[in-house]
Amino acid sequence: MRAIGRLDEDAVRTRPGRGSRPRTKRRPAHEDAVRALVTAVDRGRYAVLVAPDTPGERAVTAVKARELGRERVVCGDLVDVVGDTSGATGSLARIVRIADRRTVLRRTADDTDPVERVIVANADQLVIVTALADPEPRTRMIDRCVVAAYDAGMDVLLCLTKADLADPAPLVALYTPLGVQTTVTARDDAAGIGGLDRLRHHLSGRVSVLVGHSGVGKSTLVNALVPDADRATGRVNVVTGRGRHTSSSAVALRLPEQDGWVIDTPGVRSFGLAHVTPERLLAAFEDLAAVVEERCPRGCTHAATAPDCALDEWVAEAAGAEAEARARRVDSLRRLLAARTGDARAD
Numbered sequence: 001m002r003a004i005g006r007l008d009e010d011a012v013r014t015r016p017g018r019g020s021r022p023r024t025k026r027r028p029a030h031e032d033a034v035r036a037l038v039t040a041v042d043r044g045r046y047a048v049l050v051a052p053d054t055p056g057e058r059a060v061t062a063v064k065a066r067e068l069g070r071e072r073v074v075c076g077d078l079v080d081v082v083g084d085t086s087g088a089t090g091s092l093a094r095i096v097r098i099a100d101r102r103t104v105l106r107r108t109a110d111d112t113d114p115v116e117r118v119i120v121a122n123a124d125q126l127v128i129v130t131a132l133a134d135p136e137p138r139t140r141m142i143d144r145c146v147v148a149a150y151d152a153g154m155d156v157l158l159c160l161t162k163a164d165l166a167d168p169a170p171l172v173a174l175y176t177p178l179g180v181q182t183t184v185t186a187r188d189d190a191a192g193i194g195g196l197d198r199l200r201h202h203l204s205g206r207v208s209v210l211v212g213h214s215g216v217g218k219s220t221l222v223n224a225l226v227p228d229a230d231r232a233t234g235r236v237n238v239v240t241g242r243g244r245h246t247s248s249s250a251v252a253l254r255l256p257e258q259d260g261w262v263i264d265t266p267g268v269r270s271f272g273l274a275h276v277t278p279e280r281l282l283a284a285f286e287d288l289a290a291v292v293e294e295r296c297p298r299g300c301t302h303a304a305t306a307p308d309c310a311l312d313e314w315v316a317e318a319a320g321a322e323a324e325a326r327a328r329r330v331d332s333l334r335r336l337l338a339a340r341t342g343d344a345r346a347d
């Protein structure tokens, strides 16, 4: 994907005698543009929220302006829209600009096909919803989600559901050394879901993308968190207002009291990671990245089998509990490096 910053730079034209601020060719044509948040995408139609979190906030349907070319607009994007931005029935606005993205969650079609697709923009954290039983947790799939999140520049929250059926402790121990936060939910005696307040605390004020395999209880959580989620994603197409929401792309749902957003991703079951380089993954492990940069031989893969990988030396330099903690961290990094090249279809 081409970075938007680059695109603007390409279009820069300086105007002698009119100050030093560079201007883009396009900007003057769209001085009336208003800022909007993309909440859903369906076959060329975009549901956007104009002037979000202001008294003038309104839901508008938009199309992409031709000048954006092949640039993809995704859920979570902040965009500028022009045209009929009233939101009145039948009105249609045009998206003319995509703002720089803070984070970009991507996936590759599969591990041998390095075509990247942006799934969601500007999210803060990836919430990996995993059942502790029924279905059994798949750590390879969790690892791959962690890699995708770190590559995106996002935090990770592991939400372990169905704790009424199995003990969460082993998974919590496995993921804590990776810097992954965990939270646990369970069916309670009244057949409701317990642990929601702790989950809400993690989601508060943030933009969170929820991923999870079928049957893990993701819909149960989304419906509990966002009381009208069913209406937003189920019976009515959120973009066109007609029929069912048939697309499998992401949908942003606002948490009550404007306390953040959850982005549900019905179609995302696994992450192809061919685009993730070891460097991009290492960047999420600041302590290990520093060791690697200073001391690893050129071309080191940092795998357990790599000769002279400085990470082994770094573990051996410590003693007692510190050595154990370092070893766990290095093992975790190596597990994620290996997860990058696993078979996405096996997830």
Ligand SMILES: Nc1nc2c(ncn2[C@@H]2O[C@H](COP(=O)(O)OP(=O)(O)OP(=O)(O)O)[C@@H](O)[C@H]2O)c(=O)[nH]1
Binding pocket: 161, 162, 163, 164, 165, 185, 186, 187, 193, 212, 213, 214, 215, 216, 217, 218, 219, 220, 221
């Ligand atoms: N025991 C137990 N069952 C749960 C819990 N949460 C959800 N379930 C059940 O697990 C099943 C799957 O839940 P859903 O919320 O539909 O799961 P999903 O991840 O959205 O799955 P899809 O709808 O297939 O995408 C349902 O029968 C839920 O009632 C839990 O905490 N404990």
